[in-house]
Amino acid sequence: MELDTGVTAWMLTAASLVLLMTPGLALFYGGMVRGKSVLNMMMMSFGAMAVVGVIYVLWGWSMSYGTGVGAEGYSLFGNPFEQFGLGGGAVLDDAGEWVVDGIPTIVDVGFQATFAIITVALISGAIADRVKFGTWMVFAGVWATLSYFPMAHMVWGGGLLSDAGPFVFGDAAPIDFAGGTVVHINAGVAALVLALIVGKRKGFGTDAMRPHNLPLVMLGAALLWFGWFGFNAGSAYGADGAAGLAWVNTTTATAAAILGWLITEKLRDGSATSLGAASGVVAGLVAITPAAGDVSPVGAIAIGVVAGALSAVAVGLKFKLGFDDSLDVVGIHLVAGLWGTVSLGFLATETGLLYGGGIEQLGVQVVIALVAVVFAGVVTLVVGLALKATMGWRISEEEEVSGIDLAVHSETAYETIQQGSVIKEVRA
Amino acid sequence: MKLVTGVIQPHRLDDVKSALEAAGVRGMTVSEASGYGRQKGHTEVYRGAEYTVDLVPKVRIEVLIADEDAAAIVDVVVGAAQTGKIGDGKVWTVPVDDVARVRTGEHGDAAL
Numbered sequence: 001m002e003l004d005t006g007v008t009a010w011m012l013t014a015a016s017l018v019l020l021m022t023p024g025l026a027l028f029y030g031g032m033v034r035g036k037s038v039l040n041m042m043m044m045s046f047g048a049m050a051v052v053g054v055i056y057v058l059w060g061w062s063m064s065y066g067t068g069v070g071a072e073g074y075s076l077f078g079n080p081f082e083q084f085g086l087g088g089g090a091v092l093d094d095a096g097e098w099v100v101d102g103i104p105t106i107v108d109v110g111f112q113a114t115f116a117i118i119t120v121a122l123i124s125g126a127i128a129d130r131v132k133f134g135t136w137m138v139f140a141g142v143w144a145t146l147s148y149f150p151m152a153h154m155v156w157g158g159g160l161l162s163d164a165g166p167f168v169f170g171d172a173a174p175i176d177f178a179g180g181t182v183v184h185i186n187a188g189v190a191a192l193v194l195a196l197i198v199g200k201r202k203g204f205g206t207d208a209m210r211p212h213n214l215p216l217v218m219l220g221a222a223l224l225w226f227g228w229f230g231f232n233a234g235s236a237y238g239a240d241g242a243a244g245l246a247w248v249n250t251t252t253a254t255a256a257a258i259l260g261w262l263i264t265e266k267l268r269d270g271s272a273t274s275l276g277a278a279s280g281v282v283a284g285l286v287a288i289t290p291a292a293g294d295v296s297p298v299g300a301i302a303i304g305v306v307a308g309a310l311s312a313v314a315v316g317l318k319f320k321l322g323f324d325d326s327l328d329v330v331g332i333h334l335v336a337g338l339w340g341t342v343s344l345g346f347l348a349t350e351t352g353l354l355y356g357g358g359i360e361q362l363g364v365q366v367v368i369a370l371v372a373v374v375f376a377g378v379v380t381l382v383v384g385l386a387l388k389a390t391m392g393w394r395i396s397e398e399e400e401v402s403g404i405d406l407a408v409h410s411e412t413a414y415e416t417i418q419q420g421s422v423i424k425e426v427r428a
Numbered sequence: 429m430k431l432v433t434g435v436i437q438p439h440r441l442d443d444v445k446s447a448l449e450a451a452g453v454r455g456m457t458v459s460e461a462s463g464y465g466r467q468k469g470h471t472e473v474y475r476g477a478e479y480t481v482d483l484v485p486k487v488r489i490e491v492l493i494a495d496e497d498a499a500a501i502v503d504v505v506v507g508a509a510q511t512g513k514i515g516d517g518k519v520w521t522v523p524v525d526d527v528a529r530v531r532t533g534e535h536g537d538a539a540l
Contacts, residue, residue, distance in 0.1 A: 208479045210472065269473045279475060316476045328475060 180290025188334025257284025260308025
């Protein structure tokens with residue numbers, strides 16, 4: 001097919017928007033931790049950009065969108081060697097470039113790479129303040145390779161969870177528009193497993209660990225929302241009404257999720273908070289991600305308001321269950337990701353239960369969500385325990401108390417007057 | 429000589445400072461402080477997790493003053509800082525043995 005410059009221009013823009021989400025996430029997470037660990041928190045996002053940005057062109061694309069290994073429709077991952085380094089002629093050929101649906105495949109590589117990066121970065125919020133940077137960097141590469149690329153292949157690359165796979169019931173094929181399973185359930189489950197493997201921060205549940213900079217959190221949430229237009233409207237792979245529907249659904253669901261979260265906490269805690277609004281933004285964006293192209297804007301309101309309320313309740317569970325998912329990756333990404341994925345069973349305009357489509361779509365959505373949970377859970381457990389036994393996850397207790405920024409990165413984020421007057425340059 | 433120290437509500441600082449200036453006080457030291465009395469702290473909520481903040485922000489204001497003016501200055505601070513609510517703070521006076529002005533080396537009342 002011929003090159004469509006309009007669509008290609010939009011997809012390059014969308015890829016750039018999604019890439020911006022990861023620094024946005026760094027601000028969102030960075031503001032939520034204590035001042036002594038903000039740099040490490042942000043570095044985990046930037047580290048994910050570094051590692052995944054490199055391995056994506058080496059074997060990430062090939063494992064995601066290369067020919068599946070195993071029986072057709074049952075494959076768990078693509079052949080990493082087939083298009084290693086974007087070779088093999090599938091992305092770039094001698095004549096210049098391959099074009100699929102009007103878009104050069106190399107543009108799709110860029111777009112998809114940004115999804116892999118943010119998914120890995122999302123996990124970091126669960127293990128804030130306390131893990132070795134080197135272990136995190138190794139985890140980023142290994143987890144992307146063993147969990148993200150396979151999941152992207154299964155859902156979007158013609159594998160086990162795609163419409164070519166076994167989970168097609170009647171008219172109902174799996175729907176994951178932009179990454180409810182691949183991105184949010186995947187990252188949310190990994191966050192839960194890692195929080196359990198790594199263990200609690202010193203003082204969790206007793207010491208006050210309040211967010212040190214809420215304006216940073218709100219700025220980060222705003223950048224995430226902005227970047228998410230690339231994520232969702234870009235996933236329409238067109239500059240057309242489908243992209244417009246995804247854009248409107250994304251905004252509508254997010255707005256509704258802010259209301260859902262604020263109303264819940266106003267009733268429960270007595271105040272509508274800025275952290276609640278920022279968190280509601282993310283919960284809504286997460287929930288609408290799998291559904292953005294397949295529900296009506298009114299359906300998006302329902303998805304958003306439930307996502308906001310559900311996540312507002314879910315973030316309290318870690319205290320009851322006793323696991324230190326520091327920045328609530330589970331309460332927001334796993335919970336809202338599961339809800340968004342399952343909500344399609346009710347609200348998909350073509351096949352949903354509430355649109356007269358029967359129970360099949362709901363069944364499909366529940367099954368793909370469960371498969372994603374199990375797959376991500378097993379992979380993360382193996383990778384997390386292997387790293388615990390080899391490199392080790394935790395910095396020393398003393399380093400954790402004095403602050404990971406100084407201990408691991410030899411930097412502090414903020415200068416105090418007392419410090420400033422005694423700092424001398426010792427090395428030019 | 430006396431040292432008059434007041435720990436007051438931060439939002440009363442401007443009024444207290446103006447009142448002291450009007451009463452002829454020529455210098456003071458102001459610093460940020462935190463603490464609590466009967467007011468106790470306050471509660472903050474982040475994603476449903478409640479934190480009790482025991483220490484609340486206060487301003488400490490210190491004035492060196494001649495013995496005979498000390499009682500009047502305490503009243504000036506109290507008058508300007510008072511809102512009538514719990515948490516208004518305290519003002520106290522302690523005797524000072526000596527004061528030296530760094531610039532000139534003067535001692536005692538001449539250094540005030």
